[in-house]
Amino acid sequence: MDKPVIILGAKGIAHPALEIFNSNQIIVYGFLDEDEKLHGSEINVVPVLGHPEDDGYLKLIGKKCEAFVAVDDNKYRKFLVELLNEKRKVQPVNAVHGRAYISTDAAIGHGNFINANSHVGAGAKIGNHCLIHSGAIIEHQAEVGDFVQLGAGSVINSNVSIKEGAFIGSGVVIVAGITIGKDARVGAGSVVIADVKDGETVFGNPAAPIKK
Template sequence: MEKIIIFGVSQLASLAHFYFEHDSPHEVVAFTLDKEYITENEFRGLPVIAFDEIEGLYPPSQYKMFLPISFKQMNFLRKRKYEQAKQKGYQCVSYISSKATTWPDLDVGENCFIFEDNTIQPFVKIGNNCVLWSGNHIGHHTEIRDHVFITSQVVISGCCIIEENAFFGVNATIRDETTIGKGTLVGMGANITKDTPEYSIWIGAKSAMREDKSIDIDSISHKTKG
């Protein structure tokens, strides 16, 4: 049983601990966090160690790491901490739910967090440090590159290329053979039918609350530059 350290004490970190505890051959032995953010020395019954001291107590020759960090700063925060862990010499593990639908040829990099009910078709390639929340469809021969965050109920059709640091909101849909540019933000409910430029924002269904508390749905199909 491989022993791992989880970065963070957030809800995502507690979810990661739960999944590893119940659906993984790994043993979580500690949590780690940047020193200035530590307020308690224990989380979920395990020690919390300062990140700048972690390799002295849990050397990378004996322990691995998992960094379940959110999409803040368009995934660049997660990218930065992942790269810092790699600089310290840690190998980062991935978690793939046993309740996800996958095939034996699935190619997944390090530090990926793939939740239940994802359907990942044959010949899909997923890079390092990606998050696929529950209930997505990833079509055949699609390549998802590093540091991507896909929320829930997203449909990415076959033969797509998803460049680094892209983000997908709930219920977004991507047409087959489409390239999503680096740092693209695909909003909730957006339908993408053509390639997107880098760092663009694509807005889907937009909700606004009126004074009478009814909801006005205004479907928008344009983009604004980020």
């Protein structure tokens, strides 16, 4: 990647995203955030320039800069991705830490955050705009859909399928061959030994649905 990066978002994963780009010797030009109180401040000497919908900054993206969306909330992340797609005709770049391991035949989409010591195995598939936190393991042939979040130290075993928008908490273990449904949530530290339905929340060892 030759161009510098503008990071959309200046809270949550924005700071570790900056560290990821630093680990790859990629220049971050600045941050854009909707919170006006942050404008003019700095994160590790990199300035928060203004609002992510400000055309004055957006016009730099695609010509002079790449973009990365560093927002934890899925709904707002989707909004910013669509903004970049429609206004600038670009896809956000991946932020992959220099200490992450990505198999040579894994397939990875656009706009993913993959932090240090994560492992993506042979034949694994990762969609677009996922957040994969430190030390997460995605074993061979596992498939991770768009806008999925994997907590630190989670273990996604072989041939697991995680559908779009699912949230997997820190330290979760999902045994081989399991399917996690769209927008499902798995609580931290859970061990998942059975499929999880779309929109379902499970927790525990073994993980069981939480009654609403």
